[in-house]
Amino acid sequence: MFQIGGLLVFCGLLAQTTAQLAGLPLPLNQALPLAVTPALPSSPTDLAGSLTGALSSSLLSGGLLDILENLPLLDIVKTAGGTSSGLLGGLLGKVTSVIPGLNNLIDIKVTNPQLLELGLVQSPDGHRLYVTIPLGMDLNVNTQLVGSLLKLAVKLNLTVEILAVKDEQQKIHLVLGDCTHSPGSLRVSVLDGLNPLPIQSLLDSLTGILNKVLPELVQGKVCPLVNGVLSRLDVTLVHDIADILIHGLEFVIKV
Secondary structure, three states: OHHHHHHHHHHHHHHHHHHHHHOOOOOOOOOOOOOOOOOOOOOHHHHHHHHHHHHHHHHHHOOHHHHHHOOOHHHHHHOHHHOOOHHHHOHHHHHOOOOOOHHHOEEEEEEEEEEOOOEEEEOOOOOEEEEEEEEEEEEEEEEOOOEEEEEEEEEEEEEEEEEEEEOOOOOEEEEEEEEEEOOOOOEEEEEEEOOOHHHHHHHHHHHHHHHHHHHHHHHHHHHHHHHHHHOOOOHHHHHHHHHHHHOOOOOOOOO
16 A cells, blocks of 8 residues: 555656656757758848849959949040040040140049949749849049049949859859840939030030940940859859749749
């Protein structure tokens, strides 16, 4: 009889102790014997932000701002119109009566180059991405005798198409499709400048030349950089995005 009673008491104490221990945290060196839940895949919003962030960082580290700062604008303006003197020999010759010495030397220097926030849009079929790369810079038009003549703010958008492809080994990659400037995206505005009427004529002529040559010039310098950046993106990020594009799944959340 004593043995049965003692067993009942022991079982009661054991049940009570087990219930109390159930509410305590596990020691650091002890884990529950449960199957590990696999990590959830990144949401489309996370992937979109990761891609634009990686592209921005890689473009900057790849020398984008140096490329913009060293655009040969002066050479292009000098030869505009297919003549050796171009703008300098034409319009500026008319301005020298107001600003003596203007035709002695002119310099167009790019300052304050910027990469603004990238935009991301997915094609209707889900298989392509279109990345908008907005660029900004200031143009300082200087002369030897007068100094600063005009200061212009310039903004231009490039549009890059990104495709997902499989190679012969069935490995998936992101590759560059079309890379061009957005039609009508070049905007030129005056930050500072002199006011005589000939300067307005100079501004109009200079703006016309920039509209003709600057988009193609920037496109020719920046697009190869974008192509190189795509080949150096994080492998895991590339795999996740390319897999979504190949299957035509919704990737970019439209707000």
